[in-house]
Amino acid sequence: MPNKNQKTLNTQDVLSMKGAGYYSKKTAGAKNAIDSIQEILERAILSLSQMEMLRFADFGAADGGTSQELWFNLINLLRSRGDNRAIEIIYTDLASNDFSTLFKTMQGMHGEKDLAYQRNFDNVFVHGCGTGFHQQLLAAGSLTLGFSATAMHYVSEKPCQINNHVHMVGADISEKKQFMARAAKDWESILLSRAKELSPGGRFVCMNFGIDEKGRYLGNTGGHSMFDKFNQHWRAHLDKEIITREEYINATFAQHYRTVDEFCAPFKDHMSKVSKAGLKLLSCSTKLTKCPYRTTYEKNIQSMSKKDFADSLIPTTRSWSETVFRTALSERDENEGNEIINSFYENYRAEVERDPDGHAMDYIHIIMEIEKI
Numbered sequence: 614m615p616n617k618n619q620k621t622l623n624t625q626d627v628l629s630m631k632g633a634g635y636y637s638k639k640t641a642g643a644k645n646a647i648d649s650i651q652e653i654l655e656r657a658i659l660s661l662s663q664m665e666m667l668r669f670a671d672f673g674a675a676d677g678g679t680s681q682e683l684w685f686n687l688i689n690l691l692r693s694r695g696d697n698r699a700i701e702i703i704y705t706d707l708a709s710n711d712f713s714t715l716f717k718t719m720q721g722m723h724g725e726k727d728l729a730y731q732r733n734f735d736n737v738f739v740h741g742c743g744t745g746f747h748q749q750l751l752a753a754g755s756l757t758l759g760f761s762a763t764a765m766h767y768v769s770e771k772p773c774q775i776n777n778h779v780h781m782v783g784a785d786i787s788e789k790k791q792f793m794a795r796a797a798k799d800w801e802s803i804l805l806s807r808a809k810e811l812s813p814g815g816r817f818v819c820m821n822f823g824i825d826e827k828g829r830y831l832g833n834t835g836g837h838s839m840f841d842k843f844n845q846h847w848r849a850h851l852d853k854e855i856i857t858r859e860e861y862i863n864a865t866f867a868q869h870y871r872t873v874d875e876f877c878a879p880f881k882d883h884m885s886k887v888s889k890a891g892l893k894l895l896s897c898s899t900k901l902t903k904c905p906y907r908t909t910y911e912k913n914i915q916s917m918s919k920k921d922f923a924d925s926l927i928p929t930t931r932s933w934s935e936t937v938f939r940t941a942l943s944e945r946d947e948n949e950g951n952e953i954i955n956s957f958y959e960n961y962r963a964e965v966e967r968d969p970d971g972h973a974m975d976y977i978h979i980i981m982e983i984e985k986i
C-alpha cells in the first residue's frame with residue numbers, strides 16, 4: 614500500500630478531467646486552440662503519401678470531444694483527395710480517463726453526430742490506450758502521425774508539494790527547480806518514446822501549455838492570474854480553518870509549464886539522446902488563444918450580466934482543476950468534500966461576478982512540429 618504522501622504525489626491520483634463529456638462541453642477554448650493549428654496537421658498528413666497505411670495517435674485525448682472536428686477534417690481531406698488508405702486512430706490517456714464517452718462520441722452515440730467520423734467514413738478504425746505517454750505505447754516504427762494537445766504539461770510524478778502556492782508558477786525557487794528537473798526528464802521520455810513509435814518520415818505535432826517569450830501562461834496574460842486566484846481562495850479556506858495545512862499543501866498541481874527554451878533544448882543539442890534517436894524539430898511557435906467566455910462577454914456586454922460571465926468562466930476552470938482540490942480532501946467524507954469544493958469555486962465565482970475586470974482564461978501554447986528522420 615502506498616503511504617499517504619506517496620499517494621498525493623502520484624499524478625494519476627490527482628488527475629482526471631471531469632467525465633461524461635463535461636470536459637469537452639466546458640472547454641471550448643481547448644477546442645479552439647486545436648482547430649487553430651489544423652493547417653500544420655494538414656501539412657503533416659499530406660507528407661505521409663509514401664506510407665502504406667496511416668496510424669494516427671492522439672496522446673492525452675481526454676473524452677476526445679475537443680479534437681474530434683480536427684480528426685474529422687483531416688480524414689475528410691484525405692478521402693476527398695481519393696485517398697482510401699486504412700486509417701487507425703489510437704486515443705491515449707490515463708487508465709482513469711472516461712474512454713466510454715470517447716468511444717460513444719466517435720460512433721455517433723454522444724455529442725456531434727455529424728463529426729462521428731468512425732461512422733461517417735469507411736476504413737477508419739478507432740482504438741483506445743490507457744497507458745501514460747511517458748512510455749512507448751505502440752509497436753516500434755508503426756506510428757505515422759502523433760498529435761497531442763494541452764496534455765504534456767502534466768508531470769509523471771510531483772517532485773514535491775508546493776508549500777505556499779498551488780502551482781509551480783507561484784512556487785519558491787527550490788521547488789521550481791525540482792519541477793523543472795522532473796519536467797526535463799519527462800520531456801525526454803516523451804520524445805524518446807515517440808521516436809521509437811514513429812516510422813521514418815512520420816511526424817509528431819504537439820501543442821502544449823507553457824510559458825511564452827513574454828512570460829505569459831494559461832490564465833495569466835495581463836489581468837488577474839488564475840493560479841493566484843486559485844491559491845488566494847484555497848488559502849482563504851485554510852485561514853478560516855475550513856481546510857487543514859496538510860490539505861492546503863496537498864493541492865499542488867502535478868504540472869510544469871516549460872519555457873520555449875526548455876521545450877527546444879533536446880533538439881538544439883545534436884548529441885542529445887533525442888537527436889540521436891532521429892527526432893528533428895521542424896518548427897516551434899507560441900500562440901495565444903483568447904478565452905472564449907471572456908470574448909462572448911465582451912461582445913454581449915449590453916445583454917450579458919456579470920453573473921452570466923462568472924457562471925460561464927468558473928466551470929471551464931473547474932473542468933480540469935477540480936480533481937486536484939478534491940484529492941487534497943481525500944481523507945474527508947464525500948459530502949464534506951463536496952461542500953468545501955463548492956464553496957471554494959463559489960468564492961472565486963462571486964469575486965468574478967463582483968468585478969469581472971481582468972478575469973479570463975486565455976490559453977498560451979507552445980506548438981512544435983517534429984519529424985522522425
Ligand SMILES: C[S@@+](CC[C@H](N)C(=O)[O-])C[C@H]1O[C@@H](n2cnc3c(N)ncnc32)[C@H](O)[C@@H]1O
Pocket residue numbers: 628629630640643644647672673674675676679680705706707710744745746747761762763764765767769933
Ligand atoms: C487538459 S486535458 C487535454 C485534453 C485534450 N487533448 C484537449 O486538448 O482538449 C489533458 C489530458 O491529458 C491527460 N494526461 C495527463 N497525463 C497523462 C499521461 N501521463 N499520459 C496520458 N495522458 C495524460 C489527462 O488525463 C487529460 O485527459
